[in-house]
Amino acid sequence: MAKVKTNYTCTECGGISNKWSGQCPACEQWNTVVETIIEATANRFSTPHQGLAQSAPVLSLTDIEALDVPRFGTGIEEFDRVLGGGLVAGGVVLIGGDPGIGKSTLLLQALANLSHRKNVLYVSGEESGAQIALRAKRLAVDAKDLKLQAEIQLEKILNTLADLKPQVAVIDSIQTVYSDALSSAPGSVAQVRECAAQLTRVAKQSGITIILVGHVTKEGALAGPRVLEHIVDTVLYFEGDSHSSFRLVRAIKNRFGAINELGVFAMTDKGLKGVSNPSALFLSQHDKQVPGSCVMVTQEGTRPLLVEIQALVDTSHLPNARRLSVGLEQNRLAMLLAVLHRHAGIAAFDQDVFINAVGGVKITEPAADLAVLLAINSSMRNRALPRGLVVFGEVGLAGEIRPAPRGQERLREAVKLGFSIAMVPKSNAPKQAIEGMTILAVERIDEAFAKMREIGD
Numbered sequence: 001m002a003k004v005k006t007n008y009t010c011t012e013c014g015g016i017s018n019k020w021s022g023q024c025p026a027c028e029q030w031n032t033v034v035e036t037i038i039e040a041t042a043n044r045f046s047t048p049h050q051g052l053a054q055s056a057p058v059l060s061l062t063d064i065e066a067l068d069v070p071r072f073g074t075g076i077e078e079f080d081r082v083l084g085g086g087l088v089a090g091g092v093v094l095i096g097g098d099p100g101i102g103k104s105t106l107l108l109q110a111l112a113n114l115s116h117r118k119n120v121l122y123v124s125g126e127e128s129g130a131q132i133a134l135r136a137k138r139l140a141v142d143a144k145d146l147k148l149q150a151e152i153q154l155e156k157i158l159n160t161l162a163d164l165k166p167q168v169a170v171i172d173s174i175q176t177v178y179s180d181a182l183s184s185a186p187g188s189v190a191q192v193r194e195c196a197a198q199l200t201r202v203a204k205q206s207g208i209t210i211i212l213v214g215h216v217t218k219e220g221a222l223a224g225p226r227v228l229e230h231i232v233d234t235v236l237y238f239e240g241d242s243h244s245s246f247r248l249v250r251a252i253k254n255r256f257g258a259i260n261e262l263g264v265f266a267m268t269d270k271g272l273k274g275v276s277n278p279s280a281l282f283l284s285q286h287d288k289q290v291p292g293s294c295v296m297v298t299q300e301g302t303r304p305l306l307v308e309i310q311a312l313v314d315t316s317h318l319p320n321a322r323r324l325s326v327g328l329e330q331n332r333l334a335m336l337l338a339v340l341h342r343h344a345g346i347a348a349f350d351q352d353v354f355i356n357a358v359g360g361v362k363i364t365e366p367a368a369d370l371a372v373l374l375a376i377n378s379s380m381r382n383r384a385l386p387r388g389l390v391v392f393g394e395v396g397l398a399g400e401i402r403p404a405p406r407g408q409e410r411l412r413e414a415v416k417l418g419f420s421i422a423m424v425p426k427s428n429a430p431k432q433a434i435e436g437m438t439i440l441a442v443e444r445i446d447e448a449f450a451k452m453r454e455i456g457d
Helices: 077-083 103-114 129-139 154-164 189-206 227-231 278-282 330-344 366-381 407-416 445-456
Strands: 006-010 033-037 092-096 120-124 147-150 168-172 209-214 234-239 246-254 262-268 271-274 293-300 303-315 323-326 351-357 389-391 421-425 438-442
Touching: 006 189, 033 189, 077 234, 077 246, 077 262, 077 271, 092 103, 092 189, 092 227, 103 120, 103 129, 103 168, 103 209, 103 271, 120 129, 120 154, 129 147, 147 154, 154 189, 189 209, 189 227, 262 278, 278 303, 293 366, 293 407, 303 366, 303 407, 323 330, 330 351, 330 366, 330 445, 351 366, 366 389, 366 421, 366 445, 407 421, 421 445, 438 445
Parallel strands: 092 209, 092 234, 120 147, 120 168, 168 209, 293 389, 323 351, 389 421, 421 438
Antiparallel strands: 006 033, 234 246, 246 262, 262 271, 293 303, 303 351
């Protein structure tokens, strides 16, 4: 019996090496190299439905007419927002998230809406047809025109796509699909990469919109090689705690729209429902102002959101004081505490500092810096910030407060929700007064604290 030949493949970048090592030599990630079987070379373009498209002629860029990409909605407003306005013919969307967070539920609702006006197909590799029918009945969706196939073999799925010619197809999930051309198990690096490439090729040639569901690792990243994210056009991530009733869908890549768009959903007994006023989710309801609480305006794609930042500062009983941040970058918290000490004279080296963004939202932009420092100072002094205060601004290492993009949109959203005082960087101060709002424009962190003391006194 011939000896099976193997090599070692990185699950992050797909790099191949002849021997195992703890660190991938290509992307330098640790513990990502796994042993895989070397597949025999085969002509993957031998069948008609896998044939290569005709070569496009070489044209000058000035001779090509720039046209907007036509889109069609799914009937779920928040989902369309994250997609950049809707689905694109021939586009490939990858959706990842923790088990049970609502990926299949959202796609079943979207396909049920689309089935009334388009030819759609749901390919399930994880559940039987009876299980999906039971879910559709529980969600009370009208899915009588929705076509379903329970299949995991790639060649049979491609034949179904060629025969049925749907306009939209969902593959749930890509990790369960396998190709007969490869001998490795479903979910392996080779299978995931090859099956995704074949489905993407079919989408581009036939104009079918394909939505792939992807598993995630325990770190929250999409399972399989990182090349999977480069193959597709759009990558969406489900965020939020599966035990909570709220779900966040974020776009981290979109060739046809803006990235970092955020869709907010509430999980109900009838499926996922879009939240019309998501800022209300991220603001705690206090009967009165409490110390350590500060409201900021963050920008998620084209949507401004008001989020409450909470801080708790307490005397540390450990040799090294703890620094814990939930929803914000922890390394940035350490930097902000150093700025607070150097430029405002407020030391926290013997204090445990805990920071939390209410509602489970993750804030990645630096415009949250000023809100974090004001919340920390409020908790240390045990004095609440003024009612109706909203802030935003990036804090530099020199103690300056730098402007944030789209400042006017942030202020308009705050006024709409009833906030009356805004502390903003001086560069973001509006040229004309905003009715019902007092603007406090500041340039340095010590100036911001001085104005807060004046208002409090």
